[in-house]
Amino acid sequence: QKEVEQDPGPLSVPEGAIVSLNCTYSNSAFQYFMWYRQYSRKGPELLMYTYSSGNKEDGRFTAQVDKSSKYISLFIRDSQPSDSATYLCAPIKAAGNKLTFGGGTRVLVKP
Amino acid sequence: NAGVTQTPKFQVLKTGQSMTLQCAQDMNHNSMYWYRQDPGMGLRLIYYSASEGTTDKGEVPNGYNVSRLNKREFSLRLESAAPSQTSVYFCASMRDFDQPQHFGDGTRLSIL
Numbered sequence: 001q002k003e004v005e006q007d008p009g010p011l012s013v014p015e016g017a018i019v020s021l022n023c024t025y026s027n028s029a030f031q032y033f034m035w036y037r038q039y040s041r042k043g044p045e046l047l048m049y050t051y052s053s054g055n056k057e058d059g060r061f062t063a064q065v066d067k068s069s070k071y072i073s074l075f076i077r078d079s080q081p082s083d084s085a086t087y088l089c090a091p092i093k094a095a096g097n098k099l100t101f102g103g104g105t106r107v108l109v110k111p
Numbered sequence: 112n113a114g115v116t117q118t119p120k121f122q123v124l125k126t127g128q129s130m131t132l133q134c135a136q137d138m139n140h141n142s143m144y145w146y147r148q149d150p151g152m153g154l155r156l157i158y159y160s161a162s163e164g165t166t167d168k169g170e171v172p173n174g175y176n177v178s179r180l181n182k183r184e185f186s187l188r189l190e191s192a193a194p195s196q197t198s199v200y201f202c203a204s205m206r207d208f209d210q211p212q213h214f215g216d217g218t219r220l221s222i223l
Contacts, residue, residue: 042216043115
């Protein structure tokens with residue numbers, strides 16, 4: 001079993017819909033949680049970063065962490081075609097120096 | 112700002128050939144990383160360097176070597192390329208564990 005699991009998708013939604021992405025992890029030592037967005041033929045870029053359980057909002061993006069269930073979510077409101085990308089979750093241990101990436105979920109937002 | 116720069120962007124090799132992938136960062140970051148990305152496999156860590164002068168194996172180190180030349184540069188070497196090493200290789204750097212990793216745009220490597 002992989003330490004970090006994501007549904008690979010693709011997840012296809014119409015423009016304006018809410019995109020819901022999920023990630024589960026097995027290692028309780030993970031304390032910091034990052035979401036990266038990767039456009040085709042580009043390197044990943046940091047989208048959201050959170051530490052504590054609960055919600056963190058940044059514009060149209062909300063990251064949700066439930067440490068008790070080892071479950072991470074990313075919500076994209078009012079989705080745009082420019083949100084079409086692969087979304088990778090990546091937890092890290094406190095004082096760690098290695099991210100562990102999920103396999104990524106590919107999202108397609110259709111105009 | 113350049114961020115993380117990888118060279119070359121594309122390369123085709125024959126089985127058994129060797130080559131070095133170069134990576135440089137201009138953000139004064141302490142840690143640097145080499146990943147490979149294959150369809151359905153996500154990003155897998157090959158080697159990393161937590162600080163200048165140190166290197167450690169990641170998840171898939173076999174067939175690769177690395178050199179942390181100085182704080183800015185971290186190279187990845189394939190001594191005898193194999194078709195299984197066909198992949199997209201990403202270099203990343205990070206200041207500290209609670210900071211994001213910054214990625215280059217990758218090297219697309221095909222081994223025939």
